[in-house]
Amino acid sequence: MKTSVVRSPLWAALPLAAGIGAAVSVPVWAQSSSVSPAATALSETVVTATRTEQPLSDVVADVSIIDRDTIARSGATGLADVLDRLPGISITRNGGPAATTSVYVRGAETRFTAVLIDGVRVDTQSGSGGASWNAIPLSQIERVEVLRGPAAAVYGSDAIGGVIQIITRKGEAGFAPSVALGMGSHGTRQLDVALSGASGAVDYALGVTRERSDGFNAKPVTGPMDEDGYDSTAFSARVGWAVANGQRLELTALRNEVDGDYDNFGSKTDTDRTASHLQVLGLNWSARWNEHYGTQVRVSQSKDRYETAPSPYRTDTEITNYWWGNTWHAGAHRFSVDVERREDALGNASTTPQQTERAQNGLALGYGWNAGDHTLQLNLRHDDDSEFGGKSTGSAAYAYRLAPGLRATAGAGTAFRVPTLYQRFSAYGFAGLRPETSHNLELGLKHAWQGRSWSVVAYRNRVSNLINFGAAGTCASAFGCYENTGRASYAGVTLAGAYPLGAVRLHGSFDWMDPKNRDTGLQLARRAQRQAKAGLDTRWQQWTLGAEAQLVAHRFDDAKNTKRLGGYGVLNLSASQPLSRDWTLQLRADNLGDKAYEQAQGYATAGRTLYAGVRWQPK
Template sequence: MGSGCGGRLAGHPGAASSALPPCRYALQRAGSRAKGGTMHFRPCLHGLIAGAALFAGAAAADDRIENIVSTASRTELPAARVGSAFSVVDRALIERRQAVLASDLLQDLPGVAVSRLGGPGSQTQLRLRGAEANHVLVLIDGMPVNDPAAADEFSFEQFTSWDLERIELIRGPQSALWGSDAMAGAINFITRRDGAAPLSAAGFAEGGSFDSRRAGLRAGGGRGRFSGTASLSWFETDGENIARQGDERDGYENLTLGLHTAFEVSEQLALELTARHTDASADFDDTFATGLPTDADLVTDTRYWYLQGAAELALQDGRWRQRLTAHWLDSERKNRDAGRLTDRSDGERSGLRYQSSWALGKAPDRYQLTAAIDYEKEEFAQAFPGNPFLSAADQRQSRNSTGLVAELQAQPLPGLDLNGSLRHDLNSDFKDKTTLRLTAAWRPDAGATRLHASYGTGMKKPTFTELFGFFPASFVGNPDLKPEESSGFDIGIDQRFFDDRLRADLTWFYAELENEIQTVFLPGFRSSVVNGDGRSRRQGIELELQARLTPALQATASYTYTEASEPDASGRRQREIRRPRHMAAVNLDYGFAGDRGDLNLNLSYTGDQLDRDFSRFPSPLVTLDDYLLVNLAASYALGERWSVYARAENLLDEDYENVFGYRNPGRAFYAGIRAGFGQR
């Protein structure tokens, strides 16, 4: 993981180099709400800093990191010129961590807090810098995938890591670039592209605790102007009991298919097609009787379809670039009780994006102007089939918006990069809104130091459920809601030490939220939502470290302090729930046996946090204890094509909850085998 000028450290463990890569890779175009101790982890961070200084005498080399794809701009931008705070998880770390779900990789990045209702397949929410779970835009290969039928959140619980190339995280308001969902930041999942070789293929199979089975296949290749990659992953587990009582195991199954093709029509025109499908089934517990999970024969079946097509035209020797993109998301969610369908919800999100970028002046890399039009339509439907008492809650809704975007990139002086974006959204159901974003990056000493700062405003449209309700007898919608609005800024320094063997990025951030949509209780045990008075505030510090301690041992670490508060009914400020003040992570990776073996140790600390006890009225605040997760992964290559691997998760067998009443899995062990040929 990394921010600023790096993802994971360049070079393979055991290589002769111990230097960090310089800032020479590029950032390219990205193509249910819950308001939510002692810092035991601090010695680990202190030890990492001391260790980096101790081993700083290792030999240097000229390693490089390959280009990355990100949402930091609407057009290509070298990473050293980015003023926003960002982090990267690259393929090497993804493979060596052996994490099944992408959310397990994200939780170690600065500013990220993950809440999960139990084990694999359970609803998973991600909060960035203390913001709400639906304030973060999620992209897959540049395609927006927040689900209108899931409170505009992304289903992190359904996204496995098998075909991931890298993850890009941009922190701070990005609405001026990407619209409503990007009020607190954006995440882009970039999938594998195996079209460089004529033919390549890879696969794996593993098994382990909780009767878990997992397998995957991937094949790709290129010939002439055509390239393509197809992937398949399957994951099934009997799970573990997530409730505090009972003994029913909550299982999960996931099948995901992916496809990417590209065709160069000419030197000026290129076409791309991306498709993805997920079919999943998850057991879950009942909360109706007690407010806490209890054993029940309940299942949620979920299906997602994602499709995106793009065409890019480069004219005037590449100085004028145009891109047209069409995207479509379709979601289907069915809940069953003892096999009987009780309710279903469907979401659809489709859109067109056109943008045109011009390189200005005699130095095309110094000034660039981009204009874009983003059109999007969202649809939502819910139904309670076979139950006439609930038919009043059946509904079908839709809305659309058009965003007009202008962005200017400028380098008025060597080492000084400025970026300004302005967006005006025309909304079918709300007043039109304008958002802006300003960033600056300054490298006063030719790259060893990067000062970065950003300011932005954002807005988030109410969800369909907030507007139109779920069921009149329990939750009533409010069609008079206004969009939430925010403003935020950050400032930081990215510094390299010891001939690039140690890099540290320290950032301070502050944000305010107005018109926050809050829950209110109505007579008859009903609830609704209103725009709250006052402002919610989120501020804190993010620290990210990278170090190559020896030629074979490298380390990354992160620490986040977050203070998130909102006014209560009396106007006093209160801490928001599910926002830990302290979060930290350390990852150590050691290569041995001439690069044939790898050992990866990951420690992830989450401080105590507030939550609500929904088993009592009126849901009093409770404190969830802090916890430390220790994961260990190892792999060994048996030859050029075969390797074996194993991992231990929650090695200390921590008994912990990050949502009150929902237990997470205990200690687990897994082992598997990989095979591949023709891989990059």
């Protein structure tokens, strides 16, 4: 298998690539001939920063937004691939889209990102934890909000590195059906059918997606000589009812079943299969009682199942959540009080007992002030865990407008994540594990004016009580045990931005990161110290054209930094054109140069892939 290593001269060009527009928390805006990105930014609202809707212009946190048009143009098969194009984010994957996937926000562990789908918490209590990214269906997503930086003072456990909020499709006035059909490399086939609309007080959005792929050989050197394909079926439903003036009841449901081939450790057969099932249910009631006061009540549950065959293994995670949020506005002041209960349950044959559970009760207070040139956000939260007792976290963020469109920001915050039930009660677990904790500082300078944007953010996030898999001794297994033996530091500077140049819109980012083990001084596994992303979008006649380049420095596959993974660079192209009033053609070419590289040692990536699809959506 050939490898591609990025040499030093290439990195000399990275500041130029990022210099297409240097900024960090720039949203990924939909392109519009009538509305500039800067104007869109001013009118855009987000929910992730404080858990309630607020104008993006009032947000101090480092936030990016991905809209449906951006997702459609990307031609990507997985959510992680779309996130990988944002500043401050990198991914690794053990094979194809159905394989185990990790998403690192600012270099932090994948379990350090809190993930929500329509406000419903998604996580797994097996292994080291974190969302099952391969099980989240991209086709059902309308919008993604990404918050970089700790947010435990708002969300409680898990949000050490950031928060990713996934929002599914919502019905609008009228009736809007759509059908999309596509085919691509490795025998990939996809069919997406969606219906949405609104009539009177009721709105709805329904979607079903079926996808299959023959795949490619994920382990060409040590595994069987086979193709590791997958198939998935996803369903989503979002139904809203305006119960009364200012009051809305909404039901959210999502389910995805992904079955895929994988190469079991040491196996030379081609019969190993995995099944990942994700299910999300949420019932939300929101009320605006007057111009000052509003409340939300949400009851939700998510289920995550992973199993393998013929080697039998199965693990089930169930998260039940109850949340009551209150906001009060008074002039330039905004107050919030949130009460929350989270219940985690794990079913796993490797744990003792086989069914384990715990609960957390949280109280969160927030204060926001936006007056003239000043914006302030303060948050404080206390969580009481049935296993670990009380844990308090806090955050403070301030922005000052230096000139029209230019703001300086500063922030500090603490965060934590409790050990997974598997880390405590499995054969490899230790019941005495303590929560992982962090302290974060960051400074930023952000500018957005007349369609141009740039910013720079510097951060340092230090984690203590880091849970690693170490040597035998504190657990029943002679193979190894989980233990609180680590300290990590995630420090870096991110530049990114966007610049319109005639009919062309340029955008790019550059990340310098230092994700390291503070005890050994070594680089954390599978994370690069430098990465650059640059792209352009333009229109030519009836075509919408796009190009993206990504450069990633070398990484190490192990904690001792002895197994080097070479750096790589890839180029992606996209194009779309209306075939008629209701039909659109979409084309995509990823990794155009057919670069062979590894994100995890021994696991291949897809190489050059092509995709062609058509979408029918009546105007």
